Amino acid sequence: MSEVKLEAMPGSTSIEVALKIWRFNRETGERELRRYEVEAPGEATLLDVLDLIKDRIDGTLAFRKSCRMMICGSCGMRMDGAAVLACKQRMAEIAESGHVPVISAMGNLPVIKDLVVDMTPFWDKFKAMKPYLQPGYEEPVEGKEHRISQERMNVIHKESLCINCGCCVSECNSMEADPDFLGPQALAKGMRFVGDPRDGAKIERLEDYNSEHGIWDCTRCYFCNERCPKGVDPRDAIAKLGAESIEEGIDRDMGAKHAKWFVKSAETTGWLRETELVPKTQGIVSSIKEMKFALGLARHGKVPPPFPPHVAEDVNEARALHNLVREQGRGGALGIVQGERGLARIEHTEAGGLRRDSAEITPGEEPIRRYAGDAPGQTTDDRTPGSGA
Ligand code: SF4
Ligand code: SF4
Ligand code: FES
Structure with a gap:
């Protein structure tokens, strides 16, 4: 194999990078945290550094890679216990700080060797999703193609960005428990x-995802959103599935009942009526079984009396908000605002478009349609191709 050559960019300096890597051999069960030091170009990514180590120091080091540019999803691994894409993770700042990061294989998947995991359980779940359009939809008129509104595409835009790297699965708390x-x-x-x-x-899909081990088993820890290198924000996708399920009347799970009661309680009183939460979520029979526990809480002043219900002074604001969502037809996934934020993330321009997470992006607005130079009311659809948008 020829030696890896990583030339520094003109004007850039090289860096001394030190890493500790968890080496593992499944056949022998041997595990060892080994330290490596290597000189690398200032722009080097973690993947570049691993390439240099493998080429110059230890050819037995195992890791996966292919595209080297955040497309193929092969190079997921952990740095200091958090999943990263090795080809995205720059090393200069870390090396200059003197920190020596610990590199290990992704979590929640069996390790085969060093940084390589067995992706079989990942692909099994992926295939179980039937990741292709199911027949049954209306065929377009001959010679025409389906046209889907931008609003509908916004709902699934972020989900379409997934590169199947497994970083979210690595960090999922629920998967660790189940x-x-x-x-x-x-x-x-x-x-x-x-x-x-x-x-x-x-x-059929929603029925499947509402079964045991489905959407309502998510603990909402948001680690998947935090670690996804492509901005898919899987927790937001799960929230959309929950909202779509309730919209379609698939609400048998306690999680769905719980979510519904939060909305109802906020709409009617402006508060969460906690005392009624248990019977509304678990049902009367199950709640009676919890009576001893509830009385204990009541004795310590932890259970507010259900009657008369505590109604917030500004309850009309909560009701008006609820009505607005209904009037705008923002039931189901359309009511999950993060989808619009995701669009802002990929559509912003140096010419002055909004950035992701801008506080200015609110439900009902169209963040992708504002660019420097746009006339008021001009939209993406109006813009001439090649005009810089
Ligand atoms: S938010 Fe849910 S799916 Fe995401 S990592 Fe946490 S438990 Fe897993
Ligand atoms: S959702 Fe994000 S982290 Fe998870 S597999 Fe897809 S790209 Fe990777
Ligand atoms: S090598 Fe393809 S995503 Fe990193």
Whole structure:
């Protein structure tokens, strides 16, 4: 094999990078944290550094890679216990700080060797999602193609960005407790098809995802959103699946009942009526079994009396907000605002477009349609191709 040559960019300096890597051999069960030091160009990524180590120091080091540019999803691994894409992670700042990061294989998947995991459980769940459009949709008129509104595409835009790297699965708390949990990647993939108006199996899909090990087993820890290198935000996809399920009347799970009661309680009183939360979520019979516990809480002043219900002074604001969502037809996934933020992230321009997470982006607005030079009311659709938008 020829030596890896990583030339520094003109004007850039080289860096001394030190790493500790968890080496593992599944056949012998040997495990060892080994330290490596290597000189690398200032722009080097973690993947570049691993290439240099493998080429110059230790050819037995195992890791996966292919595209080297955040497309193929092969190079997921952990740095200091958090999943990263090695080809995205720059090393200069870390090396200059003197920190020596610990590199290890992704979590929640069996390790085969060093930084290589067995992706079989990941792909099994991916395939179980039937990640293709199901027949049943209306065929377009001959010679025409399906046209889907921008608003509908916004709902599944982020989910379409997934590169199947597994970083979200690596960090998922629910999967750690229950390996059968469908998990963030599979559910984000599921939402990509549930939200596609051309798919003919929306209800069947939602029924599946509402079963045991499905959407309501997510603990909402948001680690998947935090670690996804492509901005898919799988937790948001799971929230959309929950909203779509309730919209379609698939609400048998306690999680769905819980969510519904939050909305009802906020709408009617402006508060969360906690005392009624248990019977509304678990049902009367189950609540009676919890009576001893409830009385104990009541004795310590932890259970507010249900009657008369505590109504917020400004309850009308909560009701007006609820009515607005209804009037705008923002039930189901359309009511999950993060989808619009995701669009802002990829559509912003140096010419002055809004950035992701801008506080200015609110439901009902059209963040992608504002660019420096646009006339008021001009839209993406109005813009002439090649005009710089
Ligand atoms: S938010 Fe849910 S799916 Fe995402 S990592 Fe946490 S438990 Fe897993
Ligand atoms: S959702 Fe993000 S982290 Fe998870 S597999 Fe897809 S790209 Fe990777
Ligand atoms: S090598 Fe392809 S995503 Fe990193």
